[in-house]
Amino acid sequence: MSKASIEKAFESFNNQTVLIVGDSMVDAYLWGHVSRISPEAPVPVVSISKRENRLGGAANVALNIVALGATPILCGVIGNDSKGDSFLELLKESNLSAEGMVIDKSRKTTSKTRIISSAHHMLRVDEETTEYLDSTSEKNFIEKISSLLNTKKIDVIILEDYNKGVLTEKVIRETIAMAKVKNIPVTVDPKKSNFFLYKGATLFKPNLKEFVEGTKIDWEVFNLDTLKEKAKKFKAELNIDKLLITLSEKGALICGEKEVHVPAEIRNIADVSGAGDTVIAVASLALAAGLNDEDIVRISNLAGGLVCEKVGVVPINKLQLLSESIK
Numbered sequence: 369m370s371k372a373s374i375e376k377a378f379e380s381f382n383n384q385t386v387l388i389v390g391d392s393m394v395d396a397y398l399w400g401h402v403s404r405i406s407p408e409a410p411v412p413v414v415s416i417s418k419r420e421n422r423l424g425g426a427a428n429v430a431l432n433i434v435a436l437g438a439t440p441i442l443c444g445v446i447g448n449d450s451k452g453d454s455f456l457e458l459l460k461e462s463n464l465s466a467e468g469m470v471i472d473k474s475r476k477t478t479s480k481t482r483i484i485s486s487a488h489h490m491l492r493v494d495e496e497t498t499e500y501l502d503s504t505s506e507k508n509f510i511e512k513i514s515s516l517l518n519t520k521k522i523d524v525i526i527l528e529d530y531n532k533g534v535l536t537e538k539v540i541r542e543t544i545a546m547a548k549v550k551n552i553p554v555t556v557d558p559k560k561s562n563f564f565l566y567k568g569a570t571l572f573k574p575n576l577k578e579f580v581e582g583t584k585i586d587w588e589v590f591n592l593d594t595l596k597e598k599a600k601k602f603k604a605e606l607n608i609d610k611l612l613i614t615l616s617e618k619g620a621l622i623c624g625e626k627e628v629h630v631p632a633e634i635r636n637i638a639d640v641s642g643a644g645d646t647v648i649a650v651a652s653l654a655l656a657a658g659l660n661d662e663d664i665v666r667i668s669n670l671a672g673g674l675v676c677e678k679v680g681v682v683p684i685n686k687l688q689l690l691s692e693s694i695k
Contacts, residue, residue: 371694374667377657378690382437384656385521386649388426389513389543390528390535390557392444392469393478393496394451394458395424402485414485423458424480425645426528428683429557430464432649435683441520443468443513445501445534451477470512472505478532500533509534510542517546524553524656526648527566531559540565553655557648558582564606571610571655571664572603573648579613590618592629599623610655612665614647614672622665630666633673633692646684647672667693 399418406413423431430440442464446452448471455477459466478496482489501509516522525547529535540562547554553570563582566572574582576595583598595613603611603623611623619631651668659667670692671684 380657381653384438384523386433387441387522387525388429389443390426391530391532392427393425395422396481398483425530428645429649431683432646436686441468445470445472447475447477448473451479500536524652526652527556529559544568555652567606572608573612575614596627620665620669622661624661628662643672646675
C-alpha cells in the first residue's frame with residue numbers, strides 16, 4: 369500500500385469499536401535488584417524497590433486497542449476478591465468501561481506476578497482458576513455478550529484465549545454464530561486446549577509453537593513449505609478466512625487467498641510478554657479497516673517486534689508503528 373493509504377487506514381482505527389471476549393487478568397510486577405544469594409537455598413535474594421499492577425490478558429489487548437485509537441469493550445469474568453477489586457480499579461484508571469465484566473464469586477481473578485531485577489525476568493507466580501465456567505456462569509456470560517452485540521455497534525470481535533476457562537466451547541460457538549448473523553468479523557488468539565473449536569472464525573492467530581502442538585506437525589528443522597501446506601489444510605478444515613502464524617525470529621506467515629511470509633525485523637528483544645496481544649489487536653483493526661493480507665501480516669509482525677523492545681507487558685505506540693510502517 370502507499371504511504372497515504374496506510375495513513376488513512378490508521379486514521380480509520382479511531383472510528384472502530386472492538387468487542388474483546390476472553391480471559392482477563394492482573395499483571396503484577398515486583399521490581400528490584402539482586403546483590404546476594406540466599407543462605408537458606410541456592411537462589412537469588414531480590415530486594416524489592418517497586419510494586420506495580422497492570423491490566424493483562426484480554427485486558428492488555430484492550431489497552432493496545434486504545435493505544436491504536438479505537439474503542440474497546442472488554443467482556444470477561446473476574447472473581448469477587450482483592451485482585452478483582454484491583455482489576456476494576458485498573459480499568460477505571462485506564463478509562464476503560466467495566467460494562468462487559470462479569471463477577472463470579474466461585475472463581476479467582478487470574479493474577480501473574482513477575483519478579484524483575486535489572487530488566488531480567490527472575491520468576492513468575494500465578495494465582496488462578498483454570499476450570500471452565502459452570503453452566504450458570506456460562507449462561508450469564510453468553511447473555512452479557514449477546515446484550516453488548518445487540519446494543520453496541522461492533523466492528524470486530526476478538527476472542528482472547530489464555531486457557532483460564534472463560535472461553536468454553538459453547539461461548540466460542542455462540543459468539544461466532546451471533547457475529548455471523550450481524551456480519552461482524554471474528555479474530556482469534558488461541559491456546560492449545562480449544563484449538564479446533566473456532567470453526568468459522570475470520571482470522572485465527574496462533575504462534576508457531578501453538579500451531580505445531582495443535583496440528584501435531586512432526587519436524588526437527590523448521591520448514592516453511594511444510595508449514596504453508598499444513599496452514600492451508602488447517603484453514604480449510606476449520607473454514608477460517610485467514611490464518612496468521614507468528615514465527616518469532618522467522619517473522620510471520622498469513623494464509624488467506626494466498627500465502628504471504630514476511631521476515632522478522634531486527635530488534636533488540638527485551639521481553640516477549642504481551643507481544644501476541646499486540647499482534648492480534650493490530651491484525652484485528654487492520655482487518656476491519658480493509659487492509660489486504662500482505663499489509664495485515666506486515667504491520668502486525670512489525671508491531672509485535674516493537675513491543676518486544678520494552679520490559680514487561682506494554683501496549684503498542686501508534687505513532688511509532690505508523691512511522692515504521694510507512695518507511
